[in-house]
Amino acid sequence: MKLKQLEGLLGNLQQFSNPKVELEQYPTGPHIASRVLYTAENSFGDVGDRVVADFGCGCGTLGIAAALLGAEHVVGVDVDSQSLEIASANAEELEVELNLVQCDLGNLDFRGQIVDTVVMNPPFGTRKKGVDMEFLRVALAVASQAVYSLHKTSTREHVKRAALRDFNASSAEVLCELRYDVPHLYKFHKKKEVDIAVDLWRFVPRGA
Numbered sequence: 001m002k003l004k005q006l007e008g009l010l011g012n013l014q015q016f017s018n019p020k021v022e023l024e025q026y027p028t029g030p031h032i033a034s035r036v037l038y039t040a041e042n043s044f045g046d047v048g049d050r051v052v053a054d055f056g057c058g059c060g061t062l063g064i065a066a067a068l069l070g071a072e073h074v075v076g077v078d079v080d081s082q083s084l085e086i087a088s089a090n091a092e093e094l095e096v097e098l099n100l101v102q103c104d105l106g107n108l109d110f111r112g113q114i115v116d117t118v119v120m121n122p123p124f125g126t127r128k129k130g131v132d133m134e135f136l137r138v139a140l141a142v143a144s145q146a147v148y149s150l151h152k153t154s155t156r157e158h159v160k161r162a163a164l165r166d167f168n169a170s171s172a173e174v175l176c177e178l179r180y181d182v183p184h185l186y187k188f189h190k191k192k193e194v195d196i197a198v199d200l201w202r203f204v205p206r207g208a
């Protein structure tokens with residue numbers, strides 16, 4: 001599938017109808033989401049015929065992109081049941097299979113490297129300190145091939161240190177720096193849109 005076609009399909013997905021600020025529910029737009037998955041597949045071969053997990057899947061954008069690019073199985077995990085209902089409807093609309101699990105990532109008792117690739121746009125940790133690092137810890141414990149994740153550029157050194165020193169990564173590479181538009185979803189946002197510098201990371205777990 002071509003990049004533009006993927007972006008077009010993702011652009012039609014429903015997003016959070018009633019976003020929950022405490023869960024940092026803001027969607028990954030189709031431009032960024034399509035490029036993350038397209039790069040994972042076309043530069044590294046981490047999606048096609050792979051088992052892919054989308055952590056904090058929300059309305060399913062990243063997981064659905066993985067399915068459209070030929071993933072063998074896709075599992076989406078999110079703590080919020082309303083988002084998972086939307087993710088399910090989105091998958092049905094595009095006729096792709098998405099296995100959905102409602103769970104707090106911090107409580108997930110996965111044993112071993114049970115998926116090939118994790119893709120995620122975790123909460124940045126602005127509402128619940130440390131939740132971004134908790135997502136990364138779990139992702140690097142369950143992925144055998146690669147983890148793709150978005151983190152604020154301002155946290156770059158911290159993310160790198162934690163991944164390599166504490167979370168089982170053998171490499172941690174920033175693939176590109178992106179401008180991430182957080183739309184005006186919440187009352188406390190004064191501007192129409194907030195533009196944040198975000199890194200797209202690729203981590204390789206030890207033993208891959």
Ligand SMILES: C[S@@+](CC[C@H](N)C(=O)[O-])C[C@H]1O[C@@H](n2cnc3c(N)ncnc32)[C@H](O)[C@@H]1O
Pocket residue numbers: 023024025026027028029055056057058059060061062077078079080083103104105106120121122123124131
């Ligand atoms: C920034 S949004 C990203 C949503 C979606 N992946 C996307 O790219 O559009 C973060 C997501 O993480 C979920 N989330 C927050 N805390 C969580 C937790 N402890 N366990 C599982 N999911 C969580 C939220 O419900 C939300 O859907």
